[in-house]
Structures are given as C-alpha cells and as structure tokens.
Amino acid sequence: MAIVIALGSNRAHGRHGAPRRVVAAALRALADAGIAVERRSRIHTTAPLGPSQRRYANAVAAVATDLPPGALLGLLHDIEDDFGRRRQRRWGARVLDLDLIAYHDRVRGGPGLYLPHPAMHLRRFVLAPMMEVAPTWRHPILGLTVRQMYARLTARR
Numbered sequence: 729m730a731i732v733i734a735l736g737s738n739r740a741h742g743r744h745g746a747p748r749r750v751v752a753a754a755l756r757a758l759a760d761a762g763i764a765v766e767r768r769s770r771i772h773t774t775a776p777l778g779p780s781q782r783r784y785a786n787a788v789a790a791v792a793t794d795l796p797p798g799a800l801l802g803l804l805h806d807i808e809d810d811f812g813r814r815r816q817r818r819w820g821a822r823v824l825d826l827d828l829i830a831y832h833d834r835v836r837g838g839p840g841l842y843l844p845h846p847a848m849h850l851r852r853f854v855l856a857p858m859m860e861v862a863p864t865w866r867h868p869i870l871g872l873t874v875r876q877m878y879a880r881l882t883a884r885r
Contacts, residue, residue: 730790730830730832730861730862730865731790731791731792731793731800731828731830731831731832732788732789732790732791732828732829732830732858732861732862732865733758733788733789733791733804733826733827733828733829734786734787734788734825734826734827734829734845734853734854734857734858735751735754735755735786735787735788735789735824735825735826736751736784736785736786736787736822736824736825736827736853737750737751737754737784737785737822737823737824737825738776738782738783738784738785738822739782739822739823740823741753741811741812741823741824742812744811746785747783747784747785748771748773748785750785750811750823750824751771751785751786751787751824752771753811754807754811754824754826755768755787755789757807757810757811758789758791758807761803761807762793763791763792763793763795763800763803764791764792764793765789765790765791766789766790766791766792767789767790767860767861767862768787768788768789768790768861769787769788769789769857769858769859769860769861770787770857770860771785771786771787772785772786772787772853772856772857773785773786774786774852774853774856777851777853784853786853786854786857787857788829788854788857788858788860788861788862789861790861790862797828797831797834797836797841797843798841800828800831801828801840801841804826804827804828805826807824807826808823808824808825808826811823811824812824827845827854828841828843828845829844829845829848829854829858830843830844830845830848830862830865830867831843831844833866833868834868835868835869844867844868844869848867848877849867849870849872849877849880849881850881852878852881852882855874855877855878855881856878858874858878859874859875859878862874863875863878
C-alpha cells in the first residue's frame with residue numbers, strides 16, 4: 729500500500745533555481761506541510777510531453793499522511809501555487825507540477841480527482857521513478873504491479 733506523489737519541474741524558480749533544485753525544494757515543502765516522505769526516487773531528467781520544449785526534472789515520493797485524498801490534492805495545489813505555478817496551458821512549461829498518483833488501493837473518479845491517476849501506466853516519467861519507490865504496488869483497476877506496467881510500457885514492439 730502506498731500514497732504516491734509525482735513531482736516535476738521544467739522551469740527555473742527565482743529562489744530555488746534550476747528544475748532539479750525545484751523538485752528537491754518541493755520535497756522539503758511536503759515535509760514542512762506535515763506530509764511524511766517515506767521514500768523518494770532519484771531525480772530523473774525526461775523529455776517533455778506536448779508542446780513544451782524544455783526537459784523535465786521528475787521524481788516520485790511515497791508519503792504518509794492522515795489527510796483524505798481530496799484534502800491532500802488541495803495541499804499539493806497550494807504548494808504548487810506557493811512555487812508560482814500558473815495553470816494556463818495543458819502540458820506547458822511549469823515551475824512545479826505535483827500529481828497524486830495513487831492513494832493506497834483507492835479507486836475514485838472525478839470531478840477533479842481520479843485515483844489512481846488515469847494515465848500513470850502510460851507515463852515513463854512516472855513509472856521509472858516509481859520503480860525505485862514502490863515497484864510492487866498493484867494498480868487496483870489494471871491488476872498490474874508498477875514493475876509489470878513499466879515492463880509493458882518499455883517493451884520493444
């Protein structure tokens with residue numbers, strides 16, 4: 729069982745610096761907000777999705793909290809806002825992106841909160857760092873572990 733948050737940045741921040749440092753600062757911000765970071769991946773450099781040309785710094789953290797999923801998502805949005813996140817364009821460059829990927833084995837659909845994240849199994853930038861943190865976590869809908877989802881995603885076709 730795990731609560732998993734994906735972290736990403738592809739724009740520098742005035743105080744924290746380059747995207748890798750933004751991700752590290754966001755991990756500290758989670759801890760400062762009372763979210764226990766139990767495990768974290770290394771920071772991966774990944775290609776952007778969509779129109780952005782800037783490479784991303786991505787990581788995943790397994791956390792512990794008593795907050796319910798909606799309140800946790802609200803806290804993640806507050807942290808993004810504190811870092812200067814502006815929700816202008818889907819897949820655009822951003823200082824900080826925090827996504828609630830999984831909340832144990834809960835399944836929930838909208839509005840505004842889908843668990844597990846509906847595209848996690850299609851995103852190498854989520855699954856590769858998640859392999860370091862929770863490789864045996866099982867997707868409650870697909871029935872596959874992170875290891876299996878990653879293997880399917882990266883298999884040669």
